[in-house]
């Protein structure tokens with residue numbers, strides 16, 4: 001066994017870490033993340049140049065990585081530095097292209113990897129609650145193309161994306177897995193109106209309304225009506241990415257808190273000398289290690305052909321960082337005392353991001369329930385065999 | 386033992402309810418229920434309405450304008466106000482300084498300041514904490530040096546809640562450096578509208594600006610603004626804190642919070658069913674509800690055990706810990722119920738004046754911000770860790 005990163009990954013991690021440490025201070029980040037666009041175009045370009053986006057894709061697709069470890073290395077670095085730039089969208093939409101795109105569709109990858117194209121997954125809707133199957137947006141054939149109608153909720157950078165991946169129903173009823181299809185839609189397609197806004201953790205998102213948005217036959221990504229599996233697959237990459245990002249952010253929260261316990265004095269001694277805090281810090285340490293193991297499990301499982309093994313590991317990781325992240329964020333704030341709830345303290349922004357990761361692609365309850373359902377499927381399969 | 390409210394108490398509840406129905410402005414109640422930020426006017430207005438009825442300083446002795454209510458009546462009043470959407474009373478003058486002046490102030494101070502608190506003539510803030518003196522409050526460094534008929538005060542206070550509105554601050558200052566830290570502290574009243582007082586806002590993580598730093602440079606404080614005896618301020622400070630802690634328990638607000646959560650959980654859908662039917666969410670909700678019901682009774686037991694007009698001692702620490710943890714859990718559940726809609730944050734939507742359509746469920750506008758903001762509950766008023774230390778020492782004798 002070897003849990004060390006290999007040479008290439010280490011170099012990537014080092015390069016990203018160095019650049020972000022030098023150029024992406026919390027101040028700089030907050031200006032961009034809470035600013036008019038929600039991210040810095042310069043930073044995004046630089047991250048692309050450093051290979052952070054390319055590392056998310058296989059060589060055959062124009063990247064130079066693409067396995068679970070690559071994804072977790074990149075996103076852990078993004079978490080460590082609280083990066084607000086739209087890499088998650090690049091991963092989700094990019095991997096949809098590599099998983100199911102035609103050659104023509106795949107040509108869009110170059111722009112994504114190069115950081116020129118901002119991409120966004122437009123799946124959530126006002127009435128779903130992390131469910132992949134609750135798609136009400138419809139796509140109806142018109143001529144040899146499609147007409148899309150519906151609303152999409154909290155689409156990350158949805159008002160700025162040039163490329164949207166939209167889930168829509170081509171058959172079946174809301175709640176059915178069958179009958180969902182995925183469409184590649186230009187962000188500026190006629191009929192799309194967007195309402196962009198800032199997020200509490202920095203960065204932007206948008207509500208999108210699609211009113212008779214016309215796309216050609218070539219907009220359909222993957223097989224008609226079979227989008228659910230593809231959606232599940234790409235969200236799997238997202239779960240790994242978000243879990244790794246949370247891990248990176250948690251490590252910082254943990255380290256900052258530890259440092260604070262060592263330096264903040266009350267009653268004439270560092271507060272870290274109080275056993276009440278020591279034990280809690282010790283718990284945070286071991287929980288953070290548990291989170292790291294969960295991410296390692298997920299990274300190892302992401303390309304496992306065994307559906308149940310893979311998806312269980314992914315849900316387990318997202319559940320773990322949801323649970324542990326909440327503890328970490330709340331404890332870190334608490335142990336900082338008053339300063340912990342201030343804007344001025346970088347930790348506060350880490351805490352917000354960690355908590356908000358639990359609101360993306362399913363929270364801890366969602367993934368615990370999903371894990372239980374996957375276990376049930378496993379039992380049923382074993383019985384049948 | 387009789388756990389029922391008596392007919393008189395029920396009649397009192399009905400009276401409070403009727404009053405609230407007629408006099409609590411609906412727009413104000415709506416704001417409170419939505420978790421929106423209140424203006425200074427909102428708060429002053431509500432104080433004035435209660436004062437007109439004679440119900441503002443309901444826990445003061447009658448001779449100073451109190452109501453003479455029993456502890457249970459006070460509990461019922463708090464409960465009904467919170468359920469109706471009444472805002473939290475601004476505690477600084479009413480529940481903090483008031484009791485201290487009543488117990489330790491001289492006649493002149495009582496007759497001057499107490500009516501002004503009732504009438505809303507002053508907006509008080511609490512100048513206890515300093516950058517280096519938080520949990521270890523007694524280590525405070527702000528000094529007051531006698532100079533003829535006044536003190537000259539120098540130092541820095543921090544975390545001063547609503548200091549931006551305040552014209553007066555009750556303040557702990559060091560008047561003797563030679564003795565043990567608890568023994569050289571005095572309790573003084575400082576006019577904020579004078580040279581040498583500078584208030585700078587601190588922005589909290591949700592973008593709000595409700596706390597401040599206060600810089601005091603050669604600030605003049607007339608000797609008549611010393612409360613009680615010089616160097617005995619620590620006694621008064623601690624007395625005040627037990628009042629502060631009991632107020633922070635906020636059972637009534639948690640009751641209102643639970644009701645709000647239930648409404649949300651019935652409306653928000655998960656897998657095509659109301660969230661309230663989701664086993665995990667239902668479990669969390671049931672747990673917090675049970676805790677809250679237990680807490681309400683604990684609260685009643687604690688208030689019943691103290692004489693009328695008194696305050697609980699170390700027991701207030703129990704109420705503070707449990708009460709704040711329960712409120713935080715309720716806010717956490719509201720946030721969770723929002724799903725992806727916890728992410729959007731439109732600063733202006735924190736205010737009732739925001740006219741645009743909400744993004745997501747209407748509660749989403751404030752859900753995450755309130756959750757983050759109220760992490761403060763377990764920190765201020767003496768952190769929950771400090772409360773545990775107090776319980777260990779005062780109740781358990783450890």
Ligand SMILES: Cc1cc2nc3c(=O)[nH]c(=O)nc-3n(C[C@H](O)[C@H](O)[C@H](O)COP(=O)(O)OP(=O)(O)OC[C@H]3O[C@@H](n4cnc5c(N)ncnc54)[C@H](O)[C@@H]3O)c2cc1C
Nearest residue numbers: 334335337338511513514519520544546761765766768770
């Ligand atoms: C929003 C807000 C509003 C406030 N409003 C006011 C106000 O109006 N007026 C005012 O005077 N103050 C106010 N405060 C200050 C508040 O009372 C202090 O923040 C609080 O007492 C904690 O002090 P601290 O922030 O310095 O934390 P610290 O004392 O530095 O504590 C840091 C951490 O160490 C823990 N700790 C410290 N000592 C011990 C110990 N012996 N054993 C175990 N754990 C320990 C604490 O619990 C905390 O978790 C406010 C604070 C906040 C956040």
